[in-house]
Amino acid sequence: MTPPAAPGAVPKIRIRGLHKSFGDKRVLDGIDLDILPGTSTVIIGGSGSGKSVLLRCILGLVEPDAGTIEIDGVDVLSMNRRQAEATREQIGMLFQNAALFDSLPVWENVAFGLLAQRGTRRIGRAQARALASEVLTQVGLDPSVGDLRPAELSGGMQKRVGLARAIASRPQILFFDEPTTGLDPIMGAVIDGLIVDCVRVLGSTAIAITHDMASATRIGDEAAMLYKGRLVWQGKAASLLDSGNPMVDQFTHGRREGPIGMELRR
Template sequence: MSGQPSNATPKIRIRGLTKSFGAKRVLDGIDLDVEAGTSMVVIGGSGSGKSVLLRCILGLMVPDAGSIEIDGRNVLAQSRRQQEATRERIGMLFQNGALFDSLPVWENVAFGLLARRGKDKMTRAQALVHAGEVLKQVGLDPSVGSLAPSELSGGMQKRVGLARAIASTPEILFFDEPTTGLDPIMGAVIDGLIVDCVKRLGCTAIAITHDMASATRIGDRAAMLYQGKLVWQGPAASLLESGNPLVDQFTHGRREGPIGMELRR
């Protein structure tokens, strides 16, 4: 993943995005471009608006103002059917896996494909075979498909969640805190799988995370949200030496700094 900006239309372009809950403005005029084939990592403290940003792009939440373009088309202006078609091009790895306990692993992986209508819908037999192939792509034996999610370790559940995210060969992948709850070694393994999947599919990715090691491993570029605004954007490799006081305090976990002074008021 090169991470180098180009003159082409960004895969995702966000302009003037705002979202409030009562008197609290969670997103305050967000402008963000994500180039095709690159990975963007968004960092920020709890309540900074990272998850709200993802939900707005996914169409799970309606912003108060602004635009969200995918391939140059404003998805907020699309019909419901068009928005559903857009969402089918997106894969999502949820923070806690969000696997369905009542379904075996293979049905979790193929859930979106089984739910499709028309010519794209798979039979259960086809979905079972496809799920096994995708499980292999994330380092799991196809036999895992017959197990229940509760029989899996945390790391294996993350892998299954990743398999489900890539099962439909999406153009865009979203990752919500992909290494939360994992030890450092398993976190590095999951990050490696994410990078491999993004490269293999040639897709565009956005990840939100608190894990700085993860951010620098999976990101081409990075941005930081603070008080509803993007206060810094740059190469993910520069996160730990950004020169921005807010970013430096957050990435190094320092108690003293502009974020701490804000909290003491």
């Protein structure tokens, strides 16, 4: 895990009064959250609690109904298109199922964002391939894997390639969407270790959403829980299994009895 941020540090990401509804379904109901620079924050909560929508709002993929999202003190919701694109270039994302492009070899998947850059930031294919090989090594894969297709890789290897793509541009912010889903416990621990190492080396600010409590305590410095679109608890990730909050305790220990009840789907 990353060292604690200095006291009084300005949040890398500052969210205030965030609301989002889809029709009559309220998904985010007034979220206030600070993510300090250089820290890793895990967000937990049941399906439909608003975790993924929160990430999509920060990424600019979903427009909230109300509230503010600031990155480095600038409200991303009021940025023009060029400013928003520049901000998104600071963000790397590891998707839940790696989301690799089947038609491209691994090295092009890793270098996809680098090859898509414009202007003075654009690089040639030879340089992009060399950078891809370097990043593949960083996540524990031999550079020769770059010549393979995603379909030739195991699930764990695909996750590593997804992580390599996320860090290839050395982003200031990293998002992880259920990074250990579909992996066995050992490979999950390997991926978590790689995430921790990559975040530390880059000095990035990280946010992960997960249902995996072992993963949450391994990669997180801070933690927050969403329930019905509201932030019901914040604290140290190390305290997730012993938080003293009835909702968090029920969720993290998988208890049927408690304040969180099963809702009927309509």
